[in-house]
Amino acid sequence: MISTINTFADGFGRWRALVIFTHSLSESDLRPEFNLGHRWPRLRARARAMILNDLVDREQKTGESRPDAELRVGQSLPRLVVIAREIDSLNRWHGVTFGEA
Numbered sequence: 001m002i003s004t005i006n007t008f009a010d011g012f013g014r015w016r017a018l019v020i021f022t023h024s025l026s027e028s029d030l031r032p033e034f035n036l037g038h039r040w041p042r043l044r045a046r047a048r049a050m051i052l053n054d055l056v057d058r059e060q061k062t063g064e065s066r067p068d069a070e071l072r073v074g075q076s077l078p079r080l081v082v083i084a085r086e087i088d089s090l091n092r093w094h095g096v097t098f099g100e101a
Contacts, residue, residue: 018097020095051077081101
């Protein structure tokens with residue numbers, strides 16, 4: 001369902017995750033595999049995990065274990081919000097950007 005997730009920081013240092021879908025999702029599709037609402041919690045969790053992974057790679061202190069670094073950095077990462085949506089004229093979602101507010 002997720003084709004790629006690219007993480008980056010904007011000009012203000014806020015982290016973002018661009019999630020591109022393998023197939024379009026719709027808010028009104030009754031099939032769970034194509035329904036955006038059904039997939040939303042997993043999309044947000046995967047985006048957060050990718051941002052957290054990149055932050056831990058950058059911020060891990062010398063001698064600090066990876067689980068300790070994940071806990072420390074994860075506590076400081078706020079809840080992700082929708083920054084941008086990749087939506088076509090038929091209201092099908094092709095991707096979404098999550099990030100820090």
